[in-house]
Amino acid sequence: MTLDVAASAPVPQPGEALIRPLRVPLTEADLAAAAGQTEFAGVLGSDFVGVVEGVHPVSGPEAQAWVGKRVVGSPLIPCGACDLCRRGLSPHCQQRRVLGLWKQDGALADLFTLPIANLVEVPQTLEDDAASFANLVGACVHASRVTRLEGKTYVTILGDGAFALVAAQVMAKLNTSTRVLGTHNAKFSLCERGGIRHRHVSEVGRRHDQDVVVETSGEPAMLEFATHLCRPRGKVVVCGGAGPVPMEALTQRARQLDLTAIASQEIEVLGASGGSAREGLDALAGRGVDVSVLVSRRVRLAEGLRALSLAKDPESLRVLVEP
Numbered sequence: 001m002t003l004d005v006a007a008s009a010p011v012p013q014p015g016e017a018l019i020r021p022l023r024v025p026l027t028e029a030d031l032a033a034a035a036g037q038t039e040f041a042g043v044l045g046s047d048f049v050g051v052v053e054g055v056h057p058v059s060g061p062e063a064q065a066w067v068g069k070r071v072v073g074s075p076l077i078p079c080g081a082c083d084l085c086r087r088g089l090s091p092h093c094q095q096r097r098v099l100g101l102w103k104q105d106g107a108l109a110d111l112f113t114l115p116i117a118n119l120v121e122v123p124q125t126l127e128d129d130a131a132s133f134a135n136l137v138g139a140c141v142h143a144s145r146v147t148r149l150e151g152k153t154y155v156t157i158l159g160d161g162a163f164a165l166v167a168a169q170v171m172a173k174l175n176t177s178t179r180v181l182g183t184h185n186a187k188f189s190l191c192e193r194g195g196i197r198h199r200h201v202s203e204v205g206r207r208h209d210q211d212v213v214v215e216t217s218g219e220p221a222m223l224e225f226a227t228h229l230c231r232p233r234g235k236v237v238v239c240g241g242a243g244p245v246p247m248e249a250l251t252q253r254a255r256q257l258d259l260t261a262i263a264s265q266e267i268e269v270l271g272a273s274g275g276s277a278r279e280g281l282d283a284l285a286g287r288g289v290d291v292s293v294l295v296s297r298r299v300r301l302a303e304g305l306r307a308l309s310l311a312k313d314p315e316s317l318r319v320l321v322e323p
């Protein structure tokens, strides 16, 4: 995988837009691809806010109207023709391409292409930095909906990455007994700014007393830990992991886990993945979520490899790459 390998500008195909990125936040999925956990060999960068520079030359006026607009976009490009796509399950399409992660060059370049159908216009009132987190916030809103928090008393979010800290903000609005269990003390101050309770994961016993445990770290051992925190007939929601990359793209990660508590405690295990960039923009435009605390560093595109090494720092939340 590479950064800005495109020697010449990519050419938008019918239905596609040519986009100039303004901000590219490096995600966990980008880092996994950079670390060789997938077989992707193209330009990285799965998330962005950018400006539409052009569309396919024979596009109609509807497509032409996108030129000059500031946009964010879903990285998922489903095939549109398979059984899953026809059944309304296109985010799970097995033939999908994923911007900067699978069979589609990404946003860490001067210009890149994406289907117009993936784009959402950014409201003028929203700054570039905040807009670049639309997919992340949208994913947290989606996870919150899947979890159906209303009426649940004790909610624990496992992990202290960007997803966990935004999910905590979204879920704490629905449930005042939401806490974050993490491993990096430096990140706890970010919880404090949001008034969200937090503790180090080692300080918590396996008490089977939480109504809902949301696992965001993607670590298999944390899923096992989640089953020991969850009350009988409670709910474990798994949000972390490989992100939008299809299973076929992943290398094997064998691991022995003890998941017997799922049966003995009759725990319901759910998955949540993806979400809507538009819902993320709505939450951000309504100032219901504060993402300003997530920007750990800013790096120029020309320093792309340095950005990756900074983003790998466990104390880092999001590194923003700028043109």
Ligand SMILES: [Zn+2]
Pocket (backbone or CB within 6 Å): 078, 079, 080, 081, 082, 083, 084, 085, 090, 093, 094, 095, 096
């Ligand atoms: Zn499909």
